[in-house]
Amino acid sequence: MGENEYYRSEGGPDKRLAQAGLSMILGLASIPMAFFMNIGVILGGVAIVLAGLSRGVAGRLLPQAKKAIIYGIFGIVIGYGVFAYDIYRVMTDPATREQLNTMSEQMNGISFDDMLRDLGIEPGN
16 A cells, blocks of 8 residues: 555545554454453454444555454454363362352352352352
8 A cells, every 4th residue: 555545635644544553453452461351352352343444435454454353353262262261270170169269258258159059050070
């Protein structure tokens, strides 16, 4: 893309470029943030939506928007992978389950196992 396509004739930056750049930043941030409370899934989703919206009436994605979609997908996949691993570990590792029970009792006054029983799920170790 030439410089003419990046800037308007008024001299200011194109809003599509700014939106695509922001989506790329959010997509990149989604990858490391996928390891922190699943924030990467949210950032990745927002990056993909913003990248799609940056097309505007032109109908073409800018290079930054294409990268944002790829980074956003990585952030979402990694985020869900970490979430699945955390659930697997809580359900199969007794030491992790005990740590979760202790934290739950401190924060909520009831253990995680008791919460599962209240929902009708029998916890297994």
